[in-house]
Amino acid sequence: MSATNTIFDVFVIGGGINGVGIANDAAGRGLNVALCEMNDLASATSSASSKLIHGGLRYLEYYEFGLVKKALAEREVLLKNAPHIISPLVFRLPHQAHLRPAWMIRAGLFLYDNLSKRLTLPKSKGIKFKSTDPLKVEITKGFEYADAWVDDSRLTVLNALSAKSNGAKLFTQTKVLEAKSVNGIWHLKVLDRVTGETSQMHSKTLVNAAGPWVENITDNINSAESHGIRLVKGSHIVVPKIHHDQHAYILQNEDQRIVFVLPFEDDFSLIGTTDVDYQDDPQQAEISQDEIDYLVSITNSYFKHQISQQDIVHTFAGVRPLLHDEAEDAKAVTRDYTIELSTNGHAPLLNIYGGKITTYRTLAESAVDKLSTLFPNLKPAWTKNTTLPGGDFNSRSMLSAKLAEEFPWLPIALRQRYVRSYGSLCYRFLDGCYTQEDLGEHYGSGLYQKELCYLVQHEWAKSLDDVIWRRTKLGLRLSKQEKEKINQYLASKLTEHSYAQKCCA
Ligand SMILES: Cc1cc2nc3c(=O)[nH]c(=O)nc-3n(C[C@H](O)[C@H](O)[C@H](O)COP(=O)(O)OP(=O)(O)OC[C@H]3O[C@@H](n4cnc5c(N)ncnc54)[C@H](O)[C@@H]3O)c2cc1C
Structure with missing residues (x-):
């Protein structure tokens, strides 16, 4: 019917x-x-978030204990149900005594550790930074706590x-x-x-x-x-990675906001976010010059490695539809x-x-x-x-080892990307492949025709952006010519409602 x-x-x-x-x-x-x-x-x-599965440490300052407790409990549920696309992430919070006193942060982290049961994530602790750490030498003390990272789209x-x-x-x-x-x-x-x-x-x-x-x-x-909602725009920038450890950093700013610096797609750092009241069409939201300056400036005030606007390889902005409470300040809205x-x-x-x-x-x-x-x-x-599709495996390393055994010709970087994007769903396009040539035409940066067909046939991908930003993040690596080639492929194969049939013909 x-x-x-x-x-x-x-x-x-x-x-x-x-x-x-x-x-x-x-x-x-x-x-x-x-x-x-x-x-x-x-x-x-849902593709423009900071990509954190987190309780939201800073919401404790607004007494949002119920929200934080609920969100903390969900971290463990989601880590279990989607181990391919969600992973633990340790955050380092450099201490700046004039912004928030140490006792306040310790109290917040105590609550964060104890508001909900932690099964896999480690407890928070105080840390001392070494001269080899990526932060400026005058930053000597801080805290460490764990949350999780997710591929939101x-x-x-x-x-x-x-x-x-x-x-x-x-x-x-x-x-x-x-x-x-x-x-x-x-x-x-x-x-x-x-x-x-x-x-x-x-x-x-x-x-x-x-x-x-x-x-x-x-x-x-x-x-x-x-109900009354308040639209608040938040923007991010992506730059070549500014530090080599696997930690995320949470930077406190003079305006009491915080900014995350997150390891992103192996070779990049994702930096955000901002909170700006917004009135226009949510579809048109984009980062402003002020937001770029803000994110560059706070990053440079903490890290030895200095960035400039020229380093930015990608930006994105999203609009939070927040419940209109009485808060004056965008960052304080529930x-x-x-x-x-x-x-x-x-x-x-x-x-x-x-x-x-x-x-x-x-x-x-x-x-x-x-x-x-x-x-x-x-x-x-x-x-x-219930695990989400592709999440039915014990650990990423075990799935990766299994793939290495079954598809020994698969380059290691590609295998790892498949594991953390698709989990066991990658069998849907790897089954029947016996050599790298069987993956079909190469469109650049490890995107082969088999994966592209799978995305079109099974994951509703219809346009270039669907493929390179929301199903994968290969937009960070593909050249203009490679993107054009993918675009042409999609346009030639995908007409009106016969996407699936034509894709792999
Ligand atoms: C900058 C930023 C950072 C964030 N960071 C985090 C984070 O780190 N962790 C976290 O947990 N949360 C975070 N969030 C919050 C999270 O991203 C949002 O709560 C979530 O994505 C909202 O999802 P949604 O489905 O309600 O809205 P959306 O993802 O916006 O989906 C609504 C959909 O409705 C569609 N639509 C609208 N009108 C119609 C129509 N007439 N017909 C058909 N379709 C229609 C739109 O196209 C849209 O795709 C962040 C948000 C922002 C903006």
Whole structure:
């Protein structure tokens, strides 16, 4: 039966981490689910985060104990469920006595260590920096604590894959133009942005997980609900790596904000973020000169290795859809989420406000729990103890060793990238390959035709950016000519709705 003839149980607007998380949870509990994303999966906020699975040490300063506790507990769950794309990361916090006293940091780290059970991550400790450390010599003392790192856009795609395997129908490049409630059923007018065609879909309930666009949807529906969100832009820069150890650094600034310097894709450092109130179209968010100056300046005030604007190889900016609380300052607005179910003169509508990558799974579980009164046969929550696609292996090193045995011709760097991007999903494109030539044409920096076909056929990749920034991060390495070659390949093979069939022909 086609999507237009079906009355879905749940229709989700938005293919960011929260939308796909909800689609996955709901489909796994036996509901008939559809999701529409107007661009690519994770094309908005969910690919522009700092990529941390963290409790948020600094939220303790705003007394957000509930949020921090919830997020800390999730670190261990997500590390277990997605060991390919999530890994522990040790942070070093240089001490600057005039910014925050040592007792305050110690108290914060004590809470951070103890608010939730740690199974794998080490406890925090005080440290002394050596002259061989990358920080300026006058910085001698600091603290160390652990959180985790995630490939945010791949987390979104893996949830989408899981949702699909649970029966959900996911449509990318498909914009919801209108949602009307007629006799207790949602009638949704959707635009296929590839063909330009519009069609109608129907659903018993509607989930508004449109992130920064959440209020555009409620305005469209003429829904009385409006929680009030505040858009806050955050930007990052990527530079060739400025230090050689595997730690992340957390830098305190005079304005009481903090900036992360994170090891990124082996050869780079990811530096961010900023907090700037934002009013324009979230899709158009980009880093400003002021933000570049801010990030360069704070980095240079801590590290021996000095950077300048010319070192920047990539930038990205995202817009946080934060709940409008009474905070004056953007950095102080709560990062927690609110889920509201309403049936205020229309079919059931679930609006999702705020949230973090770290808490997407609990958000999704709570969102679907809220639908239990409408769907009495709903199966119990299941995502806490279920690995995401490709995560069914013991350790990265064991999977890597297994791949080395089965595909001895695979270059080590490529094998490692496959392990940390796909986990065991890489068998989907490696099976049947016996030599490196079997991987097909090489598009540069280890991107072969087999992987490209897999991304198009199975992971909804349709454009160059989908491939080089959201499914992989190869955009950092590919030359202009190589990008053009990939673009031509995608354009020649991917026409309208016959992507999958034509891709590998
Ligand atoms: C700079 C920055 C740093 C961050 N760092 C972290 C971090 O380190 N750790 C952490 O846990 N969290 C972090 N966050 C927060 C986290 O990124 C967000 O909470 C999360 O990505 C929000 O996901 P979402 O699904 O709600 O929104 P989005 O990812 O924005 O998804 C909403 C989707 O809805 C789609 N959409 C909108 N309207 C329509 C329509 N009419 N039809 C179809 N589709 C539509 C959009 O295209 C979009 O893809 C950070 C956020 C920012 C901005």
